[in-house]
Amino acid sequence: MKFIYPPYFIKKIFKNFIWEIKTNERNIFLTFDDCSSKNLTYWVLDTLRQYNIKATFFCTGKNIEGTNIINDIIKAGHRIGNHSYSHLNGFKSKIEEYVSDVQKAHKLINSDLYRPPYGKIKLRQAKLLRERYKIVLWSVISYDFDKNTTPTKCFENIKKNTKSGSIIVFHTNEKAKKNVQYALPATIEHFLNKGYSFESIPLNL
Numbered sequence: 001m002k003f004i005y006p007p008y009f010i011k012k013i014f015k016n017f018i019w020e021i022k023t024n025e026r027n028i029f030l031t032f033d034d035c036s037s038k039n040l041t042y043w044v045l046d047t048l049r050q051y052n053i054k055a056t057f058f059c060t061g062k063n064i065e066g067t068n069i070i071n072d073i074i075k076a077g078h079r080i081g082n083h084s085y086s087h088l089n090g091f092k093s094k095i096e097e098y099v100s101d102v103q104k105a106h107k108l109i110n111s112d113l114y115r116p117p118y119g120k121i122k123l124r125q126a127k128l129l130r131e132r133y134k135i136v137l138w139s140v141i142s143y144d145f146d147k148n149t150t151p152t153k154c155f156e157n158i159k160k161n162t163k164s165g166s167i168i169v170f171h172t173n174e175k176a177k178k179n180v181q182y183a184l185p186a187t188i189e190h191f192l193n194k195g196y197s198f199e200s201i202p203l204n205l
Helices: 008-013 038-051 069-075 095-106 123-129 151-161 174-193
Strands: 027-034 056-059 079-082 167-171 197-199
Touching (some): 038 069, 056 069, 069 079, 095 123, 167 174
Parallel strands (some): 027 056, 027 167, 027 197
């Protein structure tokens, strides 16, 4: 079953996670996971630059190791977050293995933000990681990575479910490329025309 936005009971169980940003302004928070396609990541950076908006990139360590992607994201004025080193599924990983993998990524990604791959993490894993990180999930997931999601459907997923304070998830990997290249500009233009602004995850959470 697909959930475009997280069910209430999930948010209740993981109540210490950040699912949205409280704001009195018409702000939306774009986030990008993986950084696994260099070309797509730089296309996203260029698109954000054209619209003069900021976002947050949750990078997977093995994807950015030996590249300048992190530095280029920071130089462009965006915020970075840890998305683990190996993109482990927390439900299928031992606690020590999972936490160690996140710590390995931290050597490459110096951030106090963490997003679990697939949004899957055990309570014990989360408790240990919350000693160092603010765990950021999302309000709206675009399903840009899903082969059954068309570019127009990807955009509709976002348009219908986004409001002030929403955290939106896109991905910068090859599976998501076609959908992102259509839905990201469409999302930006739609909400800018409605008087919204786009921001990176604030420092003072």
